[in-house]
Amino acid sequence: QVRLVESGGESVQAGHSLKLSCIASGRAFETYVMGWFRQAPGKEREFVAVDRRSDGNVKYADPVKGRCTFSRDNAKNMVYLQMNSLKPEDTAVYYCAAHSRGSLYYAGSYYYWGQGTQVTVSS
Secondary structure, three states: OEEEEEEOOOEEEOOOOEEEEEEEEEOOHHHOOEEEEEEOOOOOOEEEEEEEOOOOEEEEOHHHOOOEEEEEEOOOOEEEEEEOOOOHHHOEEEEEEEEOOOOOOOHHHEEEEOOOEEEEEEO
């Protein structure tokens, strides 16, 4: 079992940066594919970034590509999402999640979730 706790969300103005953190507790964290998702009010949870360990690459959703950087530190059981040049449309609750099976880009494929951290970007 894996327990995930996100932090780092804030209210910021457009153009600013934030670094979200997610700490995991439990066994074998390093074996999990980890992803970041977000959910805006009234919208479905959507994919943001995933550590696609099969080929060592990180995949980003088009809306955040070039502005976000995913990283992980297995020694500390941490994953991070650095977000730059934030836009109002980035406003959402951001979640980290541990993948179970299925598509890496579909929220239903992830079994363990954190409680989320709120990011609010004003114009």
